Amino acid sequence: MPNLPATYVTTTLRDGVVSLGARPFPRDALGAGTVVIKPDHLGICRADVKEILGSRDVMADRGPLFGHELVGAVAFAGAGTGFREGEPVTLNPNITSARTTGFAEYVLVHGTEEQLDQAVVRVPEPSRPDGVWMPEPFACVVHALRKLLHHTGLPSLRGKRAGIIGAGCAGLMFAMYARHLGAPVTVFNRGEPRRAFARQQGILADGEVLPLTDAAAPAHRDGFDIVIVATTVATPELLATAAGLAADGAVLFVYGGTRRGDSFPAGRADVDALRRRERLASVTYREKRIDLAGAYGCLREDYEEGFRLHARHPRDFPLERLASRRISLDEFPRRVMDMATGAADFPGKVLITVAPGE
Numbered sequence: 001m002p003n004l005p006a007t008y009v010t011t012t013l014r015d016g017v018v019s020l021g022a023r024p025f026p027r028d029a030l031g032a033g034t035v036v037i038k039p040d041h042l043g044i045c046r047a048d049v050k051e052i053l054g055s056r057d058v059m060a061d062r063g064p065l066f067g068h069e070l071v072g073a074v075a076f077a078g079a080g081t082g083f084r085e086g087e088p089v090t091l092n093p094n095i096t097s098a099r100t101t102g103f104a105e106y107v108l109v110h111g112t113e114e115q116l117d118q119a120v121v122r123v124p125e126p127s128r129p130d131g132v133w134m135p136e137p138f139a140c141v142v143h144a145l146r147k148l149l150h151h152t153g154l155p156s157l158r159g160k161r162a163g164i165i166g167a168g169c170a171g172l173m174f175a176m177y178a179r180h181l182g183a184p185v186t187v188f189n190r191g192e193p194r195r196a197f198a199r200q201q202g203i204l205a206d207g208e209v210l211p212l213t214d215a216a217a218p219a220h221r222d223g224f225d226i227v228i229v230a231t232t233v234a235t236p237e238l239l240a241t242a243a244g245l246a247a248d249g250a251v252l253f254v255y256g257g258t259r260r261g262d263s264f265p266a267g268r269a270d271v272d273a274l275r276r277r278e279r280l281a282s283v284t285y286r287e288k289r290i291d292l293a294g295a296y297g298c299l300r301e302d303y304e305e306g307f308r309l310h311a312r313h314p315r316d317f318p319l320e321r322l323a324s325r326r327i328s329l330d331e332f333p334r335r336v337m338d339m340a341t342g343a344a345d346f347p348g349k350v351l352i353t354v355a356p357g358e
């Protein structure tokens with residue numbers, strides 16, 4: 001294994017503190033069912049920050065998400081994996097918990113050939129230095145909107161009005177895709193910095209992004225056929241705001257931030273279970289019928305659809321414009337701890353570039 005070093009730099013998350021250090025490379029762990037990925041670029045996700053804070057329910061079947069957004073190349077492929085060294089790949093963290101953190105120079109993924117075929121996804125587009133984007137969060141959004149179309153039986157969102165709460169990375173990708181599917185979009189965001197970022201990057205036009213307080217205005221009440229909640233937490237207040245935006249018969253789609261036992265309206269529909277099991281339930285809210293639904297995670301075909309959409313419709317999906325900041329792996333612990341404590345809040349996506357020598 002000439003390409004693998006004796007030691008490598010990796011991250012540890014322990015008791016809410018992130019640290020970086022060199023470790024012996026675990027050569028003994030390499031087997032026929034192992035793929036080792038050497039990431040070039042990593043993304044920081046809100047879920048990473050939540051895991052630092054301990055405010056995220058970790059699913060046993062997929063393990064912690066800490067360090068799951070990456071693009072890189074296969075550095076080692078066991079004989080039973082179906083991969084080759086050098087292939088450009090990304091990770092789907094929703095398949096197996098038998099993997100190491102992505103916030104490292106090398107990531108080990110173990111599994112059967114079938115599991116690895118889902119967990120390690122080939123990247124068709126060579127990434128340009130100015131064109132880096134993270135396939136995983138987009139694949140989750142592609143998956144979610146496919147689910148929504150499936151639930152509603154609609155072929156597209158043509159003629160449907162889409163309201164999105166949250167102009168974070170997820171909210172902006174929902175806006176891109178819902179617009180591509182034919183819906184006029186309005187994104188409501190609490191703070192000005194993310195609204196400004198969305199406008200400055202040319203992702204949303206002036207009229208497409210509004211303060212969250214505007215959601216209560218009569219002009220928007222009952223005004224949307226699809227309302228997507230894409231915030232860090234789906235608080236009862238935000239769900240009530242979303243339900244206020246929903247027209248009679250609308251779909252209220254919960255994407256971000258539910259925890260075990262969360263319900264809406266209080267005590268009625270289990271929104272966490274609806275999201276994680278990707279189900280739909282109809283509720284009555286203030287004399288309106290609302291279909292509550294959600295989505296969780298993604299599959300290899302969602303990545304493939306994401307790559308296809310980005311390649312064929314680059315103007316509709318300017319995903320590289322979501323990157324707001326580039327940092328090194330050395331800087332990562334300090335920056336992410338600042339994000340966790342609230343000392344820093346970066347709109348868009350913070351990317352980590354792993355230098356070739358790192």
Ligand SMILES: NC(=O)c1ccc[n+]([C@@H]2O[C@H](COP(=O)([O-])OP(=O)(O)OC[C@H]3O[C@@H](n4cnc5c(N)ncnc54)[C@H](OP(=O)(O)O)[C@@H]3O)[C@@H](O)[C@H]2O)c1
Nearest residue numbers: 046166167168169170190191194231232256257295296297
């Ligand atoms: N279902 C899935 O498969 C899936 C997949 C990936 C991610 N997610 C979830 O999606 C969520 C959003 O991710 P992201 O990457 O978009 O995060 P992000 O870029 O950090 O954006 C977070 C958004 O939440 C808003 N927000 C946070 N707290 C709020 C509050 N109390 N009231 C109103 N708005 C609030 C922020 O608004 P401000 O600008 O005002 O702070 C911002 O718009 C996360 O919870 C993540 O875990 C779900």
